[in-house]
Amino acid sequence: MAIKTENNDEKKSISFVEQLVEDDLAAGKNGGRIQTRFPPEPNGYLHIGHAKAICMDFGIAEKYRGVCNLRFDDTNPSKENNEYVENILSDIRWLGFQWGEIFYASDYFEKLWDFAIWLIKKGLAYVDEQSSEAIAQQKGTPTTPGTESPYRNRPIEENLALFHQMNTPEAVEGSMVLRAKLDMANDNMHFRDPIIYRIIQTPHHRTGTKWHCYPMYDFAHGQSDYFEGVTHSICTLEFVPHRPLYDKLVDFLKEMDGTADKLHDNRPRQIEFNRLNLTYTVMSKRKLHTLVDEHLVSGWDDPRMPTLTGMRRRGYSPESIRMFINSIGYTKFDALNDMALLEASVREDLNKKAIRVSAVLDPVKLVITNYPDSQTEEMEAIDNPEDEHSKSHTITFAKELWIERADFMEDAPKKFFRMTPGKEVRLKNAYIVKCTGCTKDADGNITEIRAEYDPNSKSGMEGANRKVKGTLHWVAVNHCQPAEVREYDRLFSVENPSADERDFRELLNPESLTVRTNCYVENYAAARKPGEYLQFQRTGYFMADLDTTPEHLVFNKTVGLKDTWAKQSSKN
Numbered sequence: 307m308a309i310k311t312e313n314n315d316e317k318k319s320i321s322f323v324e325q326l327v328e329d330d331l332a333a334g335k336n337g338g339r340i341q342t343r344f345p346p347e348p349n350g351y352l353h354i355g356h357a358k359a360i361c362m363d364f365g366i367a368e369k370y371r372g373v374c375n376l377r378f379d380d381t382n383p384s385k386e387n388n389e390y391v392e393n394i395l396s397d398i399r400w401l402g403f404q405w406g407e408i409f410y411a412s413d414y415f416e417k418l419w420d421f422a423i424w425l426i427k428k429g430l431a432y433v434d435e436q437s438s439e440a441i442a443q444q445k446g447t448p449t450t451p452g453t454e455s456p457y458r459n460r461p462i463e464e465n466l467a468l469f470h471q472m473n474t475p476e477a478v479e480g481s482m483v484l485r486a487k488l489d490m491a492n493d494n495m496h497f498r499d500p501i502i503y504r505i506i507q508t509p510h511h512r513t514g515t516k517w518h519c520y521p522m523y524d525f526a527h528g529q530s531d532y533f534e535g536v537t538h539s540i541c542t543l544e545f546v547p548h549r550p551l552y553d554k555l556v557d558f559l560k561e562m563d564g565t566a567d568k569l570h571d572n573r574p575r576q577i578e579f580n581r582l583n584l585t586y587t588v589m590s591k592r593k594l595h596t597l598v599d600e601h602l603v604s605g606w607d608d609p610r611m612p613t614l615t616g617m618r619r620r621g622y623s624p625e626s627i628r629m630f631i632n633s634i635g636y637t638k639f640d641a642l643n644d645m646a647l648l649e650a651s652v653r654e655d656l657n658k659k660a661i662r663v664s665a666v667l668d669p670v671k672l673v674i675t676n677y678p679d680s681q682t683e684e685m686e687a688i689d690n691p692e693d694e695h696s697k698s699h700t701i702t703f704a705k706e707l708w709i710e711r712a713d714f715m716e717d718a719p720k721k722f723f724r725m726t727p728g729k730e731v732r733l734k735n736a737y738i739v740k741c742t743g744c745t746k747d748a749d750g751n752i753t754e755i756r757a758e759y760d761p762n763s764k765s766g767m768e769g770a771n772r773k774v775k776g777t778l779h780w781v782a783v784n785h786c787q788p789a790e791v792r793e794y795d796r797l798f799s800v801e802n803p804s805a806d807e808r809d810f811r812e813l814l815n816p817e818s819l820t821v822r823t824n825c826y827v828e829n830y831a832a833a834r835k836p837g838e839y840l841q842f843q844r845t846g847y848f849m850a851d852l853d854t855t856p857e858h859l860v861f862n863k864t865v866g867l868k869d870t871w872a873k874q875s876s877k878n
C-alpha cells in the first residue's frame with residue numbers, strides 16, 4: 307500500500323514483520339545482523355502458499371542486507387525424498403530468489419541427540435511406553451489439566467537405556483517415545499510433556515539407516531535456527547502457540563552450551579504471519595498428494611494445481627506471483643484470498659511480456675474470392691504493442707484463411723461488429739474485407755464464408771484509414787499448424803473446499819479441463835517453446851505445454867483476457 311507523506315513523497319508502508327525487524331535493528335540486537343531461513347519439509351512440491359513464505363523470508367534478508375538460507379526440515383524420513391529437494395530448489399530459483407547456504411535438519415541429528423541425552427540426564431525428559439492414543443487422551447483440554455504418564459518418573463538410567471534402545475533397528479515404531487518433562491497442567495497444551503523423539507525405521511534420504519529415531523518438529527526447528535544463527539524465524543500463525551516452547555527449548559540449549567551466550571546474545575525471534583489460502587483450491591500437502599496419487603490430476607505439475615511447478619507449466623510468470631503476494635500483504639489473521647486477484651496479477655504482468663500471435667481455436671474457413679489464387683503476402687505483426695522497443699514477426703496472408711466460428715453470423719443483430727454479409731471488418735495486420743455470403747451443409751452448419759478484400763486497405767495504406775468497427779484475427783490455411791489447446795477452469799467447484807464437510811474429492815470441478823483438438827496457430831506461434839509467454843490475440847494468454855512436440859503442438863491457456871469467472875458467479 308502506498309502512503310503519501312507530508313512532503314508528498316511516496317512511501318511504501320512496511321509490514322508488521324518489517325517493523326519488528328527494524329525495532330530489533332534499532333535496539334542493536336545481533337549486532338545488526340539479519341539472518342532468515344526458508345524451511346521446507348521435502349515431502350511434496352512447493353505451492354503458492356510457500357511462495358508467500360519465500361517472499362517474506364528472502365524479502366526481509368534482501369531489504370535489510372542480510373542472508374536467507376534454505377533449511378530442509380527433513381525429520382520424517384517416511385515422507386521425504388530427494389526428488390522433492392531438487393524440485394524445491396528449482397522452484398525457488400524460478401521464483402527469482404537466491405539462498406545463501408543450504409542446510410538440513412538432518413545435519414543436526416547428532417547435536418539434537420546429545421541435547422536429548424542432556425535433558426534426560428537433567429531429569430527433563432523421559433521415555434514413555436504408552437500408545438499415542440493413550441498419550442493424547444492424557445493431554446487434557448485447554449481448560450482442564452492433563453494426567454501424568456505412569457512412566458513420567460522413571461529413573462534417569464532407565465530413560466537413558468530405553469532412549470538408546472529406541473535408536474536400534476529392533477525398535478518397534480510406536481512402542482516408545484521420548485517426551486520432555488515440562489508441565490502437564492500448563493495452560494499452553496504444547497508444554498504438557500510434548501513428544502520430542504519417535505521411532506521411524508524407514509531409511510532417511512540423507513542419513514540412510516544411521517538413525518532409527520527422529521526428533522519431532524518442535525525439537526528440531528528452533529534448535530536448528532539457533533545452531534545456524536538465525537535472527538528472525540518467520541513462520542505462519544499456527545505456530546503462535548508453539549512459540550513459548552520454541553523459546554524454552556532454545557533456553558535449555560543455551561544452558562547446555564555454556565559459550566552460546568557469547569556467540570548469540572539473543573535467541574532467534576519467531577514471528578508469525580497469516581497463511582495464504584486461495585479460493586477454489588486446496589493447499590494442504592496431504593490433499594495435494596491425494597490428488598496426484600489417485601490420478602485426479604496429471605501430476606504435481608498439472609496446470610490446475612496450486613503448485614509453483616503447475617503454475618509455471620500453465621504459463622504464470624514468477625513476477626506475477628510475486629506481484630500478487632505483494633498485493634495481498636502480511637497480517638495477523640487468517641483469510642481466504644480470491645483466485646481472481648491472482649489472475650488479475652497474471653494478466654497485468656503478461657500484458658507487458660507476452661508475444662501477440664494469432665490462433666484460431668474454433669475454426670471456420672474464410673475465402674477471399676477476389677484475392678489471387680496462388681498469391682501470399684508476409685504481413686508485419688508487432689510482437690508486443692505495449693513495449694515501445696518491441697520486435698515484430700511476419701504472418702502469411704493468403705486466399706484461404708481460418709477465422710473463429712463465433713466471429714461470423716449470417717443474420718446478425720445491429721450491434722454485431724464481427725463478420726456478417728454486407729459489412730466490412732478488418733483482418734488484423736492485413737486488409738479490410740467485406741463479407742459476401744456463406745455456404746452451409748445439409749444440417750445448416752456453416753462450412754465456408756466468402757468475402758472480398760480491398761487491395762488498398764492494407765495496414766499503412768491510405769485505404770486502411772476508414773472506420774471499421776471490428777478487427778478479427780485469422781491464420782492462413784496453408785501457412786499454419788494444427789494444435790491442441792487445453793483450457794482450464796477452477797479445480798474445485800466450491801469456493802472454500804477446505805471448509806466443506808464433504809470429502810474434498812467430491813468437490814472437484816468435473817469441467818476443470820477442456821481439450822480442443824481442432825485449433826490452428828500461425829507458424830511463428832508454432833515455433834514457440836514452453837517458457838515463452840504468448841497472447842493469442844482476442845482470446846487470452848497461452849504457453850506451449852511440456853507435452854508439445856513438433857508433430858503434435860499443445861498449448862495451455864494461462865488465463866483469459868478478461869475475468870469471465872466474475873460474470874459466471876454472478877449468474878449462479
Ligand code: ATP
Pocket residue numbers: 345346347348349354355356358359379540541542580581582583589590591592
Ligand atoms: P505440511 O502440510 O506438510 O505441514 P507445510 O505447508 O507446513 O506442510 P512446509 O514445507 O513445512 O509445508 O512449509 C515450509 C514453510 O512454508 C513454513 O514456514 C510454512 O509456514 C510456510 N507455508 C506453508 N504453507 C503456507 C501458506 N499456505 N501460506 C504461507 N506460508 C506457508
Ligand code: MG
Pocket residue numbers: 347
Ligand atoms: Mg509444516
